[in-house]
Amino acid sequence: MSIVLYGSQSTASLVVHWLLIELGVEHELRMLDFDKREQKSPEYLKLNPQGRVPTLLIDGQVLTESAAIAMHLADLYPQAGLAPAIGTPERAAYYRWMFFGAYTLMPAYRGWFYPDEPAGAENIDKVKASSRAGLESAWQQVSDHLEANGPYLLGERRSAADFLFTMLMRWSRNMPRPIDRWPALHAYAARMKALPSFREVYAREGLTDWT
Ligand SMILES: N[C@@H](CCC(=O)N[C@@H](CS)C(=O)NCC(=O)O)C(=O)O
Incomplete structure (x- = not known):
């Protein structure tokens, strides 16, 4: 699985970055510089039209919304026990x-x-x-x-x-x-x-x- 996280220091990408580390998931981190407004660059807006972080690419699929990404990561790595079983x-x-x-x-x-x-x-x-x-x-x-x-x-x-x-x-x-x-x-x-x-x-x- 190829995983790329677009984030920025000390922002909503922190939870995703933290979970990737907690779960031991190999990933590439691409930090955007908010001072240079890189989150609003045309290239980034193509990925995430909101111009916000985080954006996670999993095998090329674009995921946004830190809470949703956190839930998906927890589901992908059930051995860590960070997501309770469905229906409980x-x-x-x-x-x-x-x-x-x-x-x-x-x-x-x-x-x-x-x-x-x-x-x-x-x-x-x-x-x-x-x-x-x-x-x-x-x-x-x-x-x-x-x-x-x-x-x-x-x-x-x-x-x-x-x-x-x-x-x-x-x-x-x-x-x-x-x-x-x-x-x-x-x-x-x-x-x-x-x-x-x-x-x-x-x-x-x-x-x-x-x-
Ligand atoms: N609900 C979104 C919020 C994302 C969000 O607001 N991120 C802020 C940083 S904490 C951001 O990218 N701000 C840059 C901007 O709005 O230009 C999520 O949880 O992913």
Whole structure:
């Protein structure tokens, strides 16, 4: 199988890069320079018309959306046990949290980091305030869930959803209320950061913050 990941340092491609390392999958990494807007180059837009990362090519097939890619990788390498069996209550919980990440957390982060997109430059403050409120409420729900049902999102067993959520927790690090302020989230993040593959993806991307 030939696998190529298009990513950029410290972005939504991190979870895919991290999982490829965790699963021991040989791959080629092509890092795009956002400062040069390489994600909007005509060649890249042919692959991913959204001009965003990640994009994963598996034997030439284009995959986008980090949560979807994470789920597919977990399915491709079942021996790692990162995806519960189809039709089980654990699989249902897995879908629940993956979609919560993609549908609730990610759009709110998008609003925080790209606040002019929804309603122009004149509404930046309002968009940031509502994105922040949405994120804090969502993280409170995740924290409550982990306190009652942890240590991982699906309970005792780690899944690809925990990798996605660790990346999403990381994005809060410079926000007014970073996830470390919730003790349950702080402990959860620490469990995930202790994985050797986390240190490895940090080394490969040259990341030094939120260790
Ligand atoms: N829902 C997408 C979000 C991808 C996304 O927003 N990526 C950002 C980086 S974190 C990006 O590529 N931004 C560049 C841009 O929008 O120009 C996913 O999970 O893959």
